Amino acid sequence: MADDLPGWRDGPARRAVLDFVARTTDPGGADHVEPAARVAVLDNDGTLWCERPVPVQVDFLLRRFVEMAEADPALRDRQPWLEARTGDLAWLGDAMDRHYRGDDSALRLLVHAVTTAFADVDVDAYDARVREFFATAEHPVLRRPYRECVYAPMIALLRYLEAHGYVVYLATGGDRDFVRPVAQDLYGVPPERVIGSAVGLAYVPGDVDGAPGTLRYTAAMEFFDDGPVKPVRIWSRTGRRPVVAAGNANGDVPMLGFAGSGDGPALRLLLRHDDAEREFATDAGAEQALAVAADRGWTVVSMRDDWSTVFAGDDR
Amino acid sequence: MADDLPGWRDGPARRAVLDFVARTTDPGGADHVEPAARVAVLDNDGTLWCERPVPVQVDFLLRRFVEMAEADPALRDRQPWLEARTGDLAWLGDAMDRHYRGDDSALRLLVHAVTTAFADVDVDAYDARVREFFATAEHPVLRRPYRECVYAPMIALLRYLEAHGYVVYLATGGDRDFVRPVAQDLYGVPPERVIGSAVGLAYVPGDVDGAPGTLRYTAAMEFFDDGPVKPVRIWSRTGRRPVVAAGNANGDVPMLGFAGSGDGPALRLLLRHDDAEREFATDAGAEQALAVAADRGWTVVSMRDDWSTVFAGDDR
Incomplete structure (x- = not known):
């Protein structure tokens, strides 16, 4: 048993x-x-x-947002790119909490950024990025690889x-x-x-x-x-x-x-x-x-x- | 070999x-x-x-259209219900030929009728109808069960x-x-x-x-x-x-x-x-x-x- x-x-x-x-x-x-x-x-x-504190994919996206803001200065003072660059998860944590309470306004902003983040990327390239992320990325609080x-x-x-x-x-x-x-x-x-x-x-x-x-x-x-x-x-x-x-x-x-x-x-x-x-x-x-x-x-x-x-x- | x-x-x-x-x-x-x-x-x-002459599903739908026209006289003089009741496949055959030539106007009328045909039917009831059709339905030209x-x-x-x-x-x-x-x-x-x-x-x-x-x-x-x-x-x-x-x-x-x-x-x-x-x-x-x-x-x-x-x- x-x-x-x-x-x-x-x-x-x-x-x-x-x-x-x-x-x-x-x-x-x-x-x-x-x-x-x-x-x-x-x-x-x-x-x-x-x-918790945010879904794994959000961490993946934050890294992509940092990359986007490096390439396009116009994004640097807007959410969620601002948040991503400062590394402070408060805005995102709040967005998720509001989602759980039925308010999806911040989540929609996030979803918009998400779809923009990989527009025109092909499925094979996206697959490779995801694998690369999981090879090394760690949970920010538990301090262990996401894979664990x-x-x-x-x-x-x-x-x-x-x-x-x-x-x-x-x-x-x-x-x-x-x-x-x-x-x-x-x-x-x-x-x-x-x-x-x-x-x-x-x-x-x-x-x-x-x-x-x-x-x-x-x-x-x-x-x-x-x-x-x-x-x-x-x-x-x-x-x-x-x-x-x-x-x-x-x-x-x-x-x-x-x-x-x-x-x-x-x-x-x-x-x-x-x-x-x-x-x-x-x-x-x-x-x-x-x-x-x-x-x-x-x-x-x-x-x-x-x-x-x-x-x-x-x-x- | x-x-x-x-x-x-x-x-x-x-x-x-x-x-x-x-x-x-x-x-x-x-x-x-x-x-x-x-x-x-x-x-x-x-x-x-x-x-050929029309996809199997069209025959399935024709039978449903006949049923709908029985229930709702307003449908009887409109396509594709009219066609379904007379049993003449000319209009449908023409709709398919036009589709193959890139003109989907008649096909869209058909698709509209199709979606109307089973609106609010649940997936289990639809499954049962499909099985019932295949149990007996015959190809109109080849004169053999569709299953064959x-x-x-x-x-x-x-x-x-x-x-x-x-x-x-x-x-x-x-x-x-x-x-x-x-x-x-x-x-x-x-x-x-x-x-x-x-x-x-x-x-x-x-x-x-x-x-x-x-x-x-x-x-x-x-x-x-x-x-x-x-x-x-x-x-x-x-x-x-x-x-x-x-x-x-x-x-x-x-x-x-x-x-x-x-x-x-x-x-x-x-x-x-x-x-x-x-x-x-x-x-x-x-x-x-x-x-x-x-x-x-x-x-x-x-x-x-x-x-x-x-x-x-x-x-x-």
């Missing part, structure tokens, strides 16, 4: 996972789920890796699900193409199973000499994959209704609500950030999700109580 | 396929493609199943590619959710590997008693997956650049042009409908594609010359 889900302490959350997997994979049981229908979807920021800010118990959960025939998709509110280059290494999830927000893409034809066509990002978002958009993107990608869904924030409620059919089994996990010692302790942005979870009997996972380990490589 | 690609006569097309697969799967060869990168994308209408209007040599190609580690995706200009319910049975391709045009979807939350949320079609197209949109949708779905691409029409040129990286191997197949006896003979809508194929040395597959069998179940 202990080896099934390393990093998980015995308790209601761990037992809910083990019980669900046992029930849905028992060929003779009432809750059996046929292998083709064993689809699991997991949020990324705050569910598989740390998203993934939650070890969640990785154990992915492997456990896969060992029982579940196919795992990420369903991130972050940029799909920011997560794809590292999803295989960090999570064992290939690019075709990373669902997420999308920047617009335009096809640029190749030439008659045989150079292939390519895809370049436009300066517009295609869609922001959060809240009610998550079930739409999950369906668009998979053509299936998931039976396992895991998230940590209000924006994950529709995804969790979409899991499972009327009377069929479903496992809905809501990760609670309540571990001030090993990570962060805050319910900001998860208030509605926690209320719905209590109402509907979804499984709340306490980082503090349910996990013996938090980060990959740690062993407490 | 004969068993590798049943239905294909010995000739340049068959040899191009065998040679490409041999080169890209030889671990020591210069053209070796690692297993994770072995991605093949295939158009559906006119490439995997017959699209798939090209046997192309199915053999799919199996041959898969046997050599290729993962096959459909990239249809038709409605993704119209093809998904039958893609496993007809092609051995699961729903998550069907890429195609998308009608908008809206999430409808479940209730506190535990009824799950669902997705309903809106009355708007999300995107029409043809021409330069195909590479965008292929990337969005897979996060990879395909190395095998097959199509039959002008709208497939960007998809074929997107296959393969600069100096890496790529197999680009253009199916030519030149078999008046066993199917249809026309280059309408493929003129540009044939010209580009000639320019760039893409492999043209002649239904008449390269295939010993056309439809699944036949044996000529």
